[in-house]
Amino acid sequence: MKDLLTKGSIPILLGTGGVGKTTIAAALGLAGASADLNTAVITVDPSERLRDALGLAHLGGQPTRIGGRQLAAAGLDRQLRLSAMMLDVTGAWDAIVERLIADPATRRRIFDNPFYRSLTAEFAGSEAFAALQQLYDLHQTGAFELEVVDTPPASHSFEFLQTPARLIRLLDSRTARWLFTPSLSAGRIAMKVASKAARFVVRELERFVGANVLSTITDFFAAAAESMDAIVDRLHKTEALLHSPAVRFVMVTTTEPDRIRQARELLGQMDSEGLKLAAIVINRFLDERTWSAVADSAERPLSHLAEISELRSSLTRGDGDADGFGRLIHHFEEYRDRTLDEIERVAAFARELPPGVKLAIAPEIEAGVRDLAALWRISRYVTSGTAILKPLEAAASRLRARPRPHQGDGSPSLKGSS
Ligand SMILES: Nc1ncnc2c1ncn2[C@@H]1O[C@H](COP(=O)(O)OP(=O)(O)OP(=O)(O)O)[C@@H](O)[C@H]1O
Ligand SMILES: [Mg+2]
Numbered sequence: 001m002k003d004l005l006t007k008g009s010i011p012i013l014l015g016t017g018g019v020g021k022t023t024i025a026a027a028l029g030l031a032g033a034s035a036d037l038n039t040a041v042i043t044v045d046p047s048e049r050l051r052d053a054l055g056l057a058h059l060g061g062q063p064t065r066i067g068g069r070q071l072a073a074a075g076l077d078r079q080l081r082l083s084a085m086m087l088d089v090t091g092a093w094d095a096i097v098e099r100l101i102a103d104p105a106t107r108r109r110i111f112d113n114p115f116y117r118s119l120t121a122e123f124a125g126s127e128a129f130a131a132l133q134q135l136y137d138l139h140q141t142g143a144f145e146l147e148v149v150d151t152p153p154a155s156h157s158f159e160f161l162q163t164p165a166r167l168i169r170l171l172d173s174r175t176a177r178w179l180f181t182p183s184l185s186a187g188r189i190a191m192k193v194a195s196k197a198a199r200f201v202v203r204e205l206e207r208f209v210g211a212n213v214l215s216t217i218t219d220f221f222a223a224a225a226e227s228m229d230a231i232v233d234r235l236h237k238t239e240a241l242l243h244s245p246a247v248r249f250v251m252v253t254t255t256e257p258d259r260i261r262q263a264r265e266l267l268g269q270m271d272s273e274g275l276k277l278a279a280i281v282i283n284r285f286l287d288e289r290t291w292s293a294v295a296d297s298a299e300r301p302l303s304h305l306a307e308i309s310e311l312r313s314s315l316t317r318g319d320g321d322a323d324g325f326g327r328l329i330h331h332f333e334e335y336r337d338r339t340l341d342e343i344e345r346v347a348a349f350a351r352e353l354p355p356g357v358k359l360a361i362a363p364e365i366e367a368g369v370r371d372l373a374a375l376w377r378i379s380r381y382v383t384s385g386t387a388i389l390k391p392l393e394a395a396a397s398r399l400r401a402r403p404r405p406h407q408g409d410g411s412p413s414l415k416g417s418s
Contacts, residue, residue: 001360001383004248004278005032007145010135010241011278014270015252016262017153020283022046023369023378024252024362025150026054026084030372031379032146033082040144042134044087044152053371054084061088061134063143066372074372083144087131087152093120096133096234100227109223115205115216132164136238164239168232248278255285255342260349267354279358281382282346290339291363291381291388301395308336309399343396350389361388 004011011028013021022043029041040063043056051057054066063085068078094111101107110116120130135149205217224231241247249270253263263280270277285291293301300306311329350359360382365374 001028001031001279001281001358002035002385003358004028004250005035005037005146005383007037008246010139010147010149010247011250012135012149012151012247013250013252014151014266015153016259016266019252019254019259020281020362021153021252022050022150023375024250024281024283024382025148026050027362027375027378027382028250029082029084029146029148030076030080030375031383032148033080034077034379037146038081038144039083039146039148040138041082041084041148041150042087042131042138043084043150044131046086046150049368049370050375051086053369053375056084056086061085061091063138070372074376076372076376085134085138087134087150091130093130093133095137096231100230100234101224106223106226110220113216113220113223115220119220132238132242136234136241139241164235164242168235168239243275249275250279250281251277252281252283254283255346257345260345263349271354277354277357279360280353281360281362282349283362284364285346285361286339286342286363287366288363291361301391302339302399305336305339305399308332340396340400343392347389347393347396359389 005028011025013025013028015021022045025041025043026046029039032039041054043050043054046054046056056064063083066080066082066084071080071082072078097107097110097116101110131149131151135147138144138147221228251263251266253259267277289304290302293304308329311332315325315329353359362378362381365377367374369375369378
C-alpha cells in the first residue's frame with residue numbers, strides 16, 4: 001500500500017456499505033502524512049467518533065488541518081500535514097451552478113427547479129458524483145500532494161464512475177439540445193417529444209431522476225442553456241481525472257461471505273468499465289491477537305487456536321464442573337472454527353485476485369476506532385507490507401488437517417494455559 005501513497009497520487013476508496021471505507025481512507029491519509037506528504041482526505045459522512053478523532057466536529061466542505069495537539073495526544077508527530085474535509089453533496093452541485101451561471105435570477109431558477117433538485121439529490125450515484133466534483137476542485141487548487149477520496153457506499157454498483165460520461169452523452173447530445181431549445185412553444189415541444197429520438201432522451205433523463213414533469217426539464221435546460229458548454233466541459237475534465245494514472249482505486253471489503261461475493265461483483269464491474277483496481281483492503285479480518293501472532297515471526301502462527309483444539313481432552317481429567325467447562329470449550333471451539341473459515345475464505349478470494357492488485361489487511365480493533373491512535377494502528381497494519389496470507393493459510397491448513405483429539409485419549413493436556 002505504501003506504493004500508492006506517493007506524491008501526486010489520488011487513492012479513491014470503493015466498497016459496499018459499512019465495510020470501513022471512511023475509516024481506511026482516514027488511516028491511509030494518516031499514513032500519507034507520516035510519509036511526509038501534505039495530505040487531504042475527503043470523507044463522506046464519517047461516524048461521529050471519527051469526526052471527533054479528525055477534529056471535524058464543526059466542519060463543512062473546506063479542508064481543515066488536524067491540530068498538533070491532537071496529533072501529539074495520539075503519540076504522533078505534531079508537524080504532520082493532514083487535512084480532512086467532509087463531502088458536501090448538494091453544496092458541490094450548487095457550487096458548480098454558482099461558478100458557471102453569472103445571473104442571480106437564472107441561478108435561483110435553477111436552484112428552485114424540481115428537475116435540478118432531483119438530479120442533484122436522487123439519481124443513483126449522485127453523492128459519489130459530488131465527491132468526484134469536490135475532488136476535482138480540490139485537485140485544481142494544487143494545495144495537496146496526496147488526496148485520499150472516500151466514497152459513499154456503492155449500493156448502485158459503480159454507476160457514479162460512469163456518471164460523468166453518461167451525463168455528457170445526455171446533456172451534450174444534439175437531440176437534448178434540439179429538444180430543449182428555449183424558444184420553443186409548448187405545442188412544438190409536445191410534437192418533438194413524440195419523436196423516437198426525443199422519447200429516448202426523456203426516458204434516459206427519467207432514469208437518472210425519476211419521472212419528472214417535462215416542463216421542469218425544459219425549464220432547467222432553458223436556464224442552463226448559456227452554460228451548457230461550460231458544464232459539459234467540466235464533466236469532460238472530471239471524466240479525464242477519473243481515468244488519469246494518478247487515480248488509484250482501492251476496494252475495501254470485510255470477510256463475511258456476502259461481502260466477499262459483493263466485492264467479487266464490484267471487481268467484475270470495474271473490469272468491464274476498464275477501471276483498474278490498484279489494491280484491496282480486507283478490513284476487520286481476524287482479531288488483533290491472531291493477526292499479530294502471524295505477523296510476529298517469532299510466534300507460531302495460530303498456536304492459540306491449536307491450544308483450543310487440545311482443551312477438550314483435558315476435560316476428562318475429573319474436573320469438577322465438567323458441564324460448565326464443556327460449554328466454555330464449545331465457545332472457544334466455535335471461535336476457532338469461525339477463524340479458520342474466515343482465513344480460508346479470505347485466502348480463496350486473495351488467490352483469485354488479478355495479478356498486480358495489492359492486498360492489505362486491517363484486523364478488527366476490538367475497542368473500536370475512536371481516536372487518532374486507533375487510526376494510526378490501522379495505518380500501520382495496512383502499510384506493513386509483510387506477506388502474511390501465505391503463512392496464515394499454511395498454519396490454517398495444518399490445523400484443519402489435525403485429527404481432533406477424542407475425549408480421554410490421553411493427548412496433551414492444558415498444562416497451565418487455562
Ligand atoms: N478495523 C476496524 N476495527 C474496528 N472497527 C472498525 C474497523 N473498521 C471500521 N470499523 C467501524 O465500522 C463502522 C463502519 O466503518 P466506516 O464508517 O468506516 O464504514 P464505511 O464503509 O465508510 O460505511 P458507509 O458505507 O456507511 O459510509 C464504524 O463504526 C467504524 O468505526
Ligand atoms: Mg463511509
